[in-house]
Amino acid sequence: MAGLNNADAETARVILSDIENKHFKHALTKVDKKLKKSDSDYFKALQLLIKAHLGQVSEKAAILLHLEELVLSKRILTDLNAIQIFDETLELILPKPGENWARIIGNLRWQLVKALPKDVDAGRACFRACLAKEDYEHARHIANSLEKNFPGTHEYVFWNITTMFLFSQCHDYPDKERTLYGALAEGMMRKLADATIKAADSSSLPTRSIHKVQEFRLMDTILKNGNPEKMNPVRLKYLQDPFLGPDSTIAKGEWQLWRLKLELLKKDPQLLFQTTSDLLKRARTKNENGEITESRFSDWIVWKSYIDSALLNKSIYQGEVDAEIKAHLDPKTGIDKSWRRNASLASLKFALAPVSAFPSNEPESKANLIVDYLQRYGDTNVAYTDLRTVIPFLTSQDLDWLLTTLIENSNESSEALPSQSQTKGTLSPLNQDTATAIGIARLVNVFKLVFLLTSSLPESQRRLSREQSLQGKKTMAKCSKCSTSLFDPYCGLCLTELAWTTAKSYGLAINDDGRITSTLLLTDLHPADDLGILAAMCLVKLSVKDTPAALNESLDHPAICHLLQAAVLLEYAWSHSKANSQISLMLTRIYYSLGCGSLALRAYKRLGVKQIQNATLSHYMFDGISTFHPHPFTSEETSESRSIIEDLKDQLKIYRGSPKQISNKIWSSFENNNYNTIFELEQVKKALAYNVSAVMSVMESRKVSRVVQPNAPLTASSHGYDILREFERLANKMAIANVNQATDIDDPEIKFSDQNDHETIPNFEVLEDESPLAYLGRASRLKMPLPDRLHNDILADKVRMIVDPTTDPVSRGSSRTWLDQSLSSIYEEGEEFYAIANILQGVQSFDKILQGQLTEKLNEIDILGSGSAPATRAVLHTLYVTYDIGTTVSRLKAYLHKTNSDIKSYSSLDLGEQLVKTVIAKAALIKHSLDEGGWIDKVLSSVFQGDVDVVVDDASVPGTWKSVVDENFMEAWAGQVVDSWKDSVKGFAYFNSQ
Amino acid sequence: MTSLRPFHAMDVFKFNPTNLDPLTETYDLNFYFTYLAQWPHLFNVAEGADGTIDAYIMGKTEASPSYMTFSEHYLPWHAHITALTVAPHARRLGLARTLSQSLEHSGDEYDAWFVDLFVRKSNKVAQALYHGMGYSVYKRVLDYYSDDPTDETKDGEDAYDMRKPLTRDKERKHIRKNGESYAVEPHEVF
Numbered sequence A: 001m002a003g004l005n006n007a008d009a010e011t012a013r014v015i016l017s018d019i020e021n022k023h024f025k026h027a028l029t030k031v032d033k034k035l036k037k038s039d040s041d042y043f044k045a046l047q048l049l050i051k052a053h054l055g056q057v058s059e060k061a062a063i064l065l066h067l068e069e070l071v072l073s074k075r076i077l078t079d080l081n082a083i084q085i086f087d088e089t090l091e092l093i094l095p096k097p098g099e100n101w102a103r104i105i106g107n108l109r110w111q112l113v114k115a116l117p118k119d120v121d122a123g124r125a126c127f128r129a130c131l132a133k134e135d136y137e138h139a140r141h142i143a144n145s146l147e148k149n150f151p152g153t154h155e156y157v158f159w160n161i162t163t164m165f166l167f168s169q170c171h172d173y174p175d176k177e178r179t180l181y182g183a184l185a186e187g188m189m190r191k192l193a194d195a196t197i198k199a200a201d202s203s204s205l206p207t208r209s210i211h212k213v214q215e216f217r218l219m220d221t222i223l224k225n226g227n228p229e230k231m232n233p234v235r236l237k238y239l240q241d242p243f244l245g246p247d248s249t250i251a252k253g254e255w256q257l258w259r260l261k262l263e264l265l266k267k268d269p270q271l272l273f274q275t276t277s278d279l280l281k282r283a284r285t286k287n288e289n290g291e292i293t294e295s296r297f298s299d300w301i302v303w304k305s306y307i308d309s310a311l312l313n314k315s316i317y318q319g320e321v322d323a324e325i326k327a328h329l330d331p332k333t334g335i336d337k338s339w340r341r342n343a344s345l346a347s348l349k350f351a352l353a354p355v356s357a358f359p360s361n362e363p364e365s366k367a368n369l370i371v372d373y374l375q376r377y378g379d380t381n382v383a384y385t386d387l388r389t390v391i392p393f394l395t396s397q398d399l400d401w402l403l404t405t406l407i408e409n410s411n412e413s414s415e416a417l418p419s420q421s422q423t424k425g426t427l428s429p430l431n432q433d434t435a436t437a438i439g440i441a442r443l444v445n446v447f448k449l450v451f452l453l454t455s456s457l458p459e460s461q462r463r464l465s466r467e468q469s470l471q472g473k474k475t476m477a478k479c480s481k482c483s484t485s486l487f488d489p490y491c492g493l494c495l496t497e498l499a500w501t502t503a504k505s506y507g508l509a510i511n512d513d514g515r516i517t518s519t520l521l522l523t524d525l526h527p528a529d530d531l532g533i534l535a536a537m538c539l540v541k542l543s544v545k546d547t548p549a550a551l552n553e554s555l556d557h558p559a560i561c562h563l564l565q566a567a568v569l570l571e572y573a574w575s576h577s578k579a580n581s582q583i584s585l586m587l588t589r590i591y592y593s594l595g596c597g598s599l600a601l602r603a604y605k606r607l608g609v610k611q612i613q614n615a616t617l618s619h620y621m622f623d624g625i626s627t628f629h630p631h632p633f634t635s636e637e638t639s640e641s642r643s644i645i646e647d648l649k650d651q652l653k654i655y656r657g658s659p660k661q662i663s664n665k666i667w668s669s670f671e672n673n674n675y676n677t678i679f680e681l682e683q684v685k686k687a688l689a690y691n692v693s694a695v696m697s698v699m700e701s702r703k704v705s706r707v708v709q710p711n712a713p714l715t716a717s718s719h720g721y722d723i724l725r726e727f728e729r730l731a732n733k734m735a736i737a738n739v740n741q742a743t744d745i746d747d748p749e750i751k752f753s754d755q756n757d758h759e760t761i762p763n764f765e766v767l768e769d770e771s772p773l774a775y776l777g778r779a780s781r782l783k784m785p786l787p788d789r790l791h792n793d794i795l796a797d798k799v800r801m802i803v804d805p806t807t808d809p810v811s812r813g814s815s816r817t818w819l820d821q822s823l824s825s826i827y828e829e830g831e832e833f834y835a836i837a838n839i840l841q842g843v844q845s846f847d848k849i850l851q852g853q854l855t856e857k858l859n860e861i862d863i864l865g866s867g868s869a870p871a872t873r874a875v876l877h878t879l880y881v882t883y884d885i886g887t888t889v890s891r892l893k894a895y896l897h898k899t900n901s902d903i904k905s906y907s908s909l910d911l912g913e914q915l916v917k918t919v920i921a922k923a924a925l926i927k928h929s930l931d932e933g934g935w936i937d938k939v940l941s942s943v944f945q946g947d948v949d950v951v952v953d954d955a956s957v958p959g960t961w962k963s964v965v966d967e968n969f970m971e972a973w974a975g976q977v978v979d980s981w982k983d984s985v986k987g988f989a990y991f992n993s994q
Numbered sequence B: 001m002t003s004l005r006p007f008h009a010m011d012v013f014k015f016n017p018t019n020l021d022p023l024t025e026t027y028d029l030n031f032y033f034t035y036l037a038q039w040p041h042l043f044n045v046a047e048g049a050d051g052t053i054d055a056y057i058m059g060k061t062e063a064s065p066s067y068m069t070f071s072e073h074y075l076p077w078h079a080h081i082t083a084l085t086v087a088p089h090a091r092r093l094g095l096a097r098t099l100s101q102s103l104e105h106s107g108d109e110y111d112a113w114f115v116d117l118f119v120r121k122s123n124k125v126a127q128a129l130y131h132g133m134g135y136s137v138y139k140r141v142l143d144y145y146s147d148d149p150t151d152e153t154k155d156g157e158d159a160y161d162m163r164k165p166l167t168r169d170k171e172r173k174h175i176r177k178n179g180e181s182y183a184v185e186p187h188e189v190f
Helices: A006-020 A024-035 A041-053 A057-072 A080-093 A100-114 A120-131 A137-148 A154-169 A175-199 A211-225 A228-237 A255-265 A269-283 A298-313 A315-329 A336-351 A362-378 A381-395 A395-412 A437-456 A458-470 A494-511 A528-543 A558-576 A581-594 A597-605 A614-618 A642-671 A675-687 A694-706 A718-740 A772-780 A787-803 A809-826 A832-840 A846-863 A873-900 A907-931 A935-945 A957-964 A968-992 B008-013 B029-037 B096-111 B124-134
Strands: B003-006 B043-047 B051-064 B079-086 B112-121 B136-145 B159-163
Touching: A006 A024, A006 A041, A024 A041, A041 A057, A041 A080, A041 A957, A057 A080, A057 A100, A057 A935, A080 A100, A080 A458, A100 A120, A100 A137, A120 A137, A120 B096, A137 A154, A154 A175, A154 A211, A154 A675, A175 A211, A175 A458, A211 A228, A211 A255, A211 A675, A228 A255, A228 A269, A255 A269, A255 A298, A255 B003, A269 A298, A269 A315, A269 A787, A298 A315, A298 A336, A298 A558, A315 A336, A315 A772, A336 A381, A336 A458, A336 A558, A336 B096, A362 A381, A362 A395, A362 A437, A362 A581, A362 A957, A362 A968, A381 A437, A395 A437, A437 A528, A494 A558, A528 A558, A528 A581, A528 A772, A558 A581, A558 A935, A558 A968, A581 A597, A581 B051, A597 A968, A614 A642, A614 B003, A642 A675, A642 A694, A675 B029, A694 A787, A694 A873, A694 A968, A694 B043, A787 A873, A787 A935, A809 A832, A832 A846, A846 A873, A846 A907, A873 A907, A873 A968, A907 B008, A935 A957, A935 A968, B008 B029, B029 B051, B043 B096, B079 B096, B096 B112, B096 B124, B112 B124, B112 B136, B124 B159
Parallel strands: B079 B112
Antiparallel strands: B003 B043, B043 B051, B051 B079, B112 B159, B136 B159
């Protein structure tokens, strides 16, 4: 309340106290009384604020009009406190004021700064407020004013440039202006950089020059945004300058500058080689105290650039590269092991890269290089990840040699077992070192490599050969290990054998009478975990070749059987290594596919997901939950029920709270002159605003509500829908761009943000999309990727809102308006709700389309598993989706009837009721079947009998199971699976034919 | 492979390999972004072959407020390791040492006297790592942690404040011998 006299300040305090205590009428009386005596902007603002608190919708419109008139009157308000109250008032009547804020409050703030240009506090406060509302236009004006009126303040120069650049990046402003301010920011930055170079002395830099590395990085970000052909040479020029570049005083050793420089040097391989060669020498040079102080120059980025540039002219650089690698690997050099590993990997890459003129053509030499690397680093988990990057360079002949060598070396006494005919030998768990943590770690890497060589790496080659074969161009490929002709893209026989061999080794390692397990803390991981995970991965891979169709089948079908086997193995592994999140992630996905909702949730909860992890990991459990387990889960510990809606509501907190937090940190970055952080934070803000996981949570919550609370009306904003307005706006923009095939389709502003984590779940394949777990996710959930599916979810939600008799008129009206405006441009054909929406819009031709789709649904339900089939995810999904469609079609019929439409023209509408009845009958059948006894025995039989012909170290699969998983554990687990299936079908109780 | 790079704000969407480990706390976004807004140069990531976050370190530079100048607990300008975490799959590679060294390097560049950190009294593995890197215990903070993972019957656990002198501290005046026996209360720590 600065600026008020003591008496006014006291009055204001009393009024504000009344407002805080919600005594609005008292406050209004006092403020009216005060305004009779004086014409104060501050008290006028308070009056408006109180009215906004008290006001109904019509009064709020009047308040908005009043605020707009303030701007139109062109009277300049110089009372910052009054503007802040007006700001609060606008926020109250329009929770998301959007462009109204810039037009009204942003304008008032800028006018105040213009009127009081020397008031630095007001300037900074208004600048901060404009930034928080992304009103970059007024923020730009204010930053410019600060720079001009405080010419001795170095930071305002950069505030101005940063704000101009932010403006230029915001698609809400006209292109012409954006281009202009982008160019201005670039030009100003270059002048500042040139001033630093000209000064040539960091102790006497002029105000208008680059002083700090953060300012240099701002310049690089701005230049990088320009045309690469034109700007990259400029960026490189500054990075090579001794007064600005990575070795300059201002750089303060910032490593990122070297990263930028090496990236830009790629265009000049000779210079890149020379630069990286110098850096690697510095990395191993000791100072006068005998210490290595620049070891960071052994970074993989340096080695990779060094090797890549050398490979372009290997004959010239061979000797120099070999010497450098040798020097780094020499223990006497004293380089830390984390950096030394880079030299080893560089050595491999240099020798194995395709352009390599390897000195010997004997394949075993190349295989031996891999084996040598394994000997050095095989006791670390990352050895496999490192080698996975170079193994694709090997030829088929090399791979054969490597496979043989690995198998022979892994069996401590390979002669103990006779090789099977035509095979390259067999992994023999009984002959492997599973007694020590290091031995197990080495074994894990060998098994993963065997997996890669026999069932993963050649997959793409085999797929190609199969395609060629189908075209009659070539004969079928043969398995590189057992020579079987391949019909699948990998050898099922070898993969099955590997699964059980790995499982057996895991059993030997884990059932150790406490040798290793007793030494582990609760938070430690067991060294053998990856053996269990790999065995389970092989089983999942065997399963997915038969999904999704097989997920409707009985328990003895290989697809179900392999998933059950993987689940029990992982559950057993988890019981020995509870901190292993990869096991829990895999279990979540497998149980989800099996239809075991409560077990999937149990595995998910073990992850301890919190805060931002809700935005990246929740899709594993909650994507599609409404058609999987819409009913409440019962806690194992407390036996209390918890609604899914509560879980989803918790997830939305991250999206509600973060924008304000991030805005505060953007301001903090300005204050601390860390300009690059500003752009990074802006990226996070957008990623959260347009996040597909947020939309998923809202949509699933609304769908769950419709199932479990069918009589509770939804509004246009319930279940968090209000936070999706930004998303919806983008969806429309994106669709219009799609329809028009607009050139700005690549514009990041019209892309949804998918930050779901697909990488943390285990994957031993070369490519992510070949991961069996990713495939399982796609097969057992929903056919389209989440971002695409959400378009249809929004459309379906609007349709439900319109036809649902409980919807309030306002929400129905807004949904109808949305449909009128968006349907023709947004959604792909082929979805039932697209057809329903078109019928709702009176497009008669969709009747036939919908009829076909509904008939197909009836057939799907007809063939859906029952009797011997459990309620897998695929079964549950089909039932819930069909019920939803049937209900909506029935409601559509009623709605059209009520609105006097000609429903006789739409014969498809008669199928709605039939669909619902069919679903209910099928659900009853499945539930009845599960209520019958014998399911535990069926599960155990499936787990024991699958792959019964496989023999590992003379033991069959049942024998192997006995050596891996304790029998009591297995039985208890089977009981949990059956209980989980019984819990999953409880949701059928919500099906209602009324 | 070992490669360091600055932590990027978008990494909060990618740090599950480290943060799903029960020993690593996942904080409110505000916490990470405060460090990025103030000390981005002390917030670094060790990246794996496929861009996976294998480890990260968060640090800051600070001094006690000026009104504490004459207090025996006054902390001069120094670098502090707030968090250092290595993903389970990337352990035993020396990444903790590499990241700590990167922060020490920055501490020298910004003229800090020393680098310090807090470690649980029971965490002998971490103490051995830091001892091996030239850190020593400066003081023991009584019941600094509100729990004791090694003993469920206890309500708290002491912390060791460990320090490593940087180039500026030529006379080694900011370290002491037998720091384990120099106990302070948590409220005496800035």
